[in-house]
Amino acid sequence: MSEKTLVKLSTIQETMLIPLYGRAVETAKPRGVLHDPKAVEMVEAIDYDFAGLDANPHSLFACALRTAVLDEWVGAFLKEHPSGTVVEIGAGLNTRFERVDNGSVHWIDLDLPDSMALRRRFFEESGRRALVAASVLDDSWLDEVAKRPGPYFFVSEAVLVYLEEEQVRALVRRIGERFPGSRFALDTFGRTMVEFLGARDVARRAKVTMSWVCDDPADVERWEVGATLLESCNLAQLPAAVSKRLPTLYRVGWGLAGSGRNRDSYKLNLFALS
């Protein structure tokens, strides 16, 4: 009998395996954009046909790149506020804490109860790090955040696309009202990207709907919920701190590959909330 951890297939749990594998594959490269030995460990421990994902190396690389950009923004926040609190919304099996921990940050990993049950197989709470099982649409987790010291940085990677636009709008407003002055890093998926990803096997099997289509992150500012767009980039125009980690040929090749129709349909965005 296999001693590996089983994942409930055809559920949202399955969607978190793609970025996990992307980080593991990147770690195996001699000059990967990130180093994530825990992701490698989890891939080895989970009973899943990861090799089936090898058919889409660009998607895996894109996952690693977006993680690296978000790590960079969280890292910059921690340089200014080493003992602030970071909230990873929809944490999945993300290992951001392991990658950016500075020894003093306070941290909350938040995810749906099902997903958190899987996460708890691999991660433990500590004095500075809590694992909270709740929907981001609930209010309870905001009280958990308030128990930790500010300032606050909220980050969500490939999560809000699964919510309705109205829900995202209410969420941004709620976080801003409760934690004015905080930062919120989130990614936006435009129409072409949602259609492209929705056609993929895992997305179809998981029967999860990518609902929040956002072609222009400045829309979030226009909602008038107190969000100001500080930075925004696509994966072909990475912040210098990330792109300099890529081998030159890779950087040029990726920039050219990224000039297709999907290029501006996926963006990483950093907002200030007031």
Ligand SMILES: C[S@@+](CC[C@H](N)C(=O)[O-])C[C@H]1O[C@@H](n2cnc3c(N)ncnc32)[C@H](O)[C@@H]1O
């Ligand atoms: C594609 S996975 C991304 C996981 C992780 N952010 C990463 O980059 O590896 C989507 C994650 O969003 C979580 N999620 C979806 N809806 C959610 C909700 N309403 N509240 C909290 N988490 C949610 C899922 O459980 C899953 O872990």
